[in-house]
Amino acid sequence: MTPLKEEALPAVTDTSHGAPYPDGDLLLLEDLLTDEEIERYHAARAFLQREVRPIATDYWNRAEFPFELLPRLAAQNLSGLNTSSHLLSGLIQMEFARADTSISTFFGVHHELVATAILDLGSDEQRRNLLPDLLALKKIGAFALTEPEHGSDISRSIGTTAERVGDEWVLNGAKRWIGNGTIADYVLVWAKDVSDNEIKGFLVEKDREGFRTQAIENKTAVRIVQNADIVLKDVRIPFTNWLPGTTSFRDTNVLLRNSRVWVSWQAVGQQFAAFDVAREYALKRHQFGKPIASFQIIQSQLSKMMANATMSLSLMIQMARLQDSGKLTMDQAALAKASCTDRMRESVALGRAMLGGNGISTDFEIAKIFADAEAIYSYEGSYEINSLLVGRAVTGISAFI
Template identity: 50%
Template sequence: MLAGDLYAFQDLLSEDESAVVRRVRDFLEAEVSPIANDHWQRADFPHHLVKKYADLDIADRRGSSSLLNGWLALEMARSDASMATFYGVHAGLAMGSIRMCGSPEQQARWIPPMAAFDKIGAFALTEPTGGSDVAAGLRTTARREGDEWVLDGAKRWIGNATFADLVVVWARDVADDQVKGFVVRGDVAGFTAKKIENKIALRTVQNADITLEGVRVPEADRLQNAHSFKDTAAVLRQTRSGVAWQAVGVMLAAYEIALAYSKERQQFGRPIAKFQLVQDLLVRMLGNVTAAMGLCVRLAQLQDAGRYRDEHSALAKAYCTTRMREVVGWARELLAGNGIVLDYAIGRFVADAEALYSYEGTREINTLIVGRAITGESAFV
């Protein structure tokens, strides 16, 4: 059991699910955690790990419980939020778009090679001038010409885009003004992806600025069941819960590092774990971890019961990432000066928490989603 799982939530997993979690945890602790700081510092992606993720056999998770899927997101973020994001973009956003919005033929064509990590996916929605207002402000256009579509526009912050084989691009159809999804090959003419430099968070993730200039996509590669932004939002509803789980994973990592450090660090002739103020910090961290984990567990139960709504994932994302910010800050405080060097990894988790706090809907936007649900009044502009 994890040190931060005080209420033994992991016991809610079945025996088979627990075995999957242990297998993934062993992989992360052996292969990812030891190199996370180095790749993060160099803003370099560990391509040699991609096929090892394939060997885990977890990307095509149809039939898995939401609790297992969430716990896997937690484990990945507990090891490295950057690699958790890589996986979430590929297996969640990209594969999820095809799974939810693709035709049976498209699913059969793309899901197996993506599940095997033979084809890496990316998800291109955010634009240089559009983030929170992307539903109404999306400017990338799609124009039909016979059996092809012509895409023009720009995207920003697109994870995996510098090396993705398949990029799910969301564009506005000029004929009916509706947002539609297109699977674009990374090597197609007119498509360019330039790595975003100088990031202070999720540095291992290869985010890119994408330019689409007359990119031609066959009708067969348009997601056949994506007819409006409502379909895009349905994908985001599913993956937003995964970000809440990732936030719990980051909190867990920070708590575990701080707890271990408190037992080892000596001041005034004794381990700092013996001091009341240190125990107070640790208990506050554990309280946030436990509350957020409980919220995510109940969210997973609602998903599997078919009672899952927008406000459920929105509240989870807003709450968990806010509590995460507190926890990584307290952990950094407990480690004092050692908290700002990569040697103890806390600095990496502090920085990466800022990205998780913002992506898949800011706290403010998710607050408005929940506010609309509970009041019946929309405060969106």
């Protein structure tokens, strides 16, 4: 592994330079947390900045996954299943993306989708047999919903089928863009039960006959994430591999709603990541005999980036309150996803431009941040789809056919 250039990896903890808000926290977030939560938040951020961020660019360049990180990552107990509030969980998700979006995505798919699905929708036997190794990252999970021809319309047009034959299910179909797909031990496959035409969830082990994965190559974003095309050809699984809490697509709503919120937290973390790099660069980069941070236009751009990040963060704090109260709706989650990713796109573009020519080299980190933002903008419902959900909520008229 080729070591990264030291000057290309400014650490967040070294960016104060006498500024009163060294971490960019103009909202005084810690006032919203208990002492125990502050300690957990600090520990999570320190670990992610120390263990994840320094290695991320090299693995991103090579499109490889750092398996050696998993035992150390598991030891931190960072899953939302182990946190005391949705705000703390969200802030940790934000810090994941602030350190690296790919590792954040890997962790979110594994914990927030697969492990949570088993916890909330699985059987007692599934929870007992699968969750310990999943939570310890000894086994990896993937969430297989989207298909080669169906993404936004998947709930209406899913092509993958499941047919009960005796004490087994037989699955046929194809999935695409499945995060962790090539490395997962268990893939949670969503398929239409041909007996009642309802979409249900099925756990498929990677070594099942007829189950094939193919890595998606030549990606320009989240390159560490091992996305896959998956083909299922007469894949037989035990009847007990069905998640009994999934009797229709409606049963996935809580999962997908909370996943949309998790990705919104990613968008906030991505904005702070871009700000961290851009501010440090502006303080170190000298032109015309002084740091470019002293020029009005640079300060204006940094101010805009910080405004976008803090407004997004304010929205997400309210999302966490709604989650804690049980009032969060899909419309609110869609508003968060659309709004935060829209501001994120502007912020990362400002940060990339601030580095000039260096901004297109991953040696200076911002190019990776800029590229990864496009993935966040697109997955868990595109900006357009989420905007239409909000439009339906405020007009009462659906723009969907």
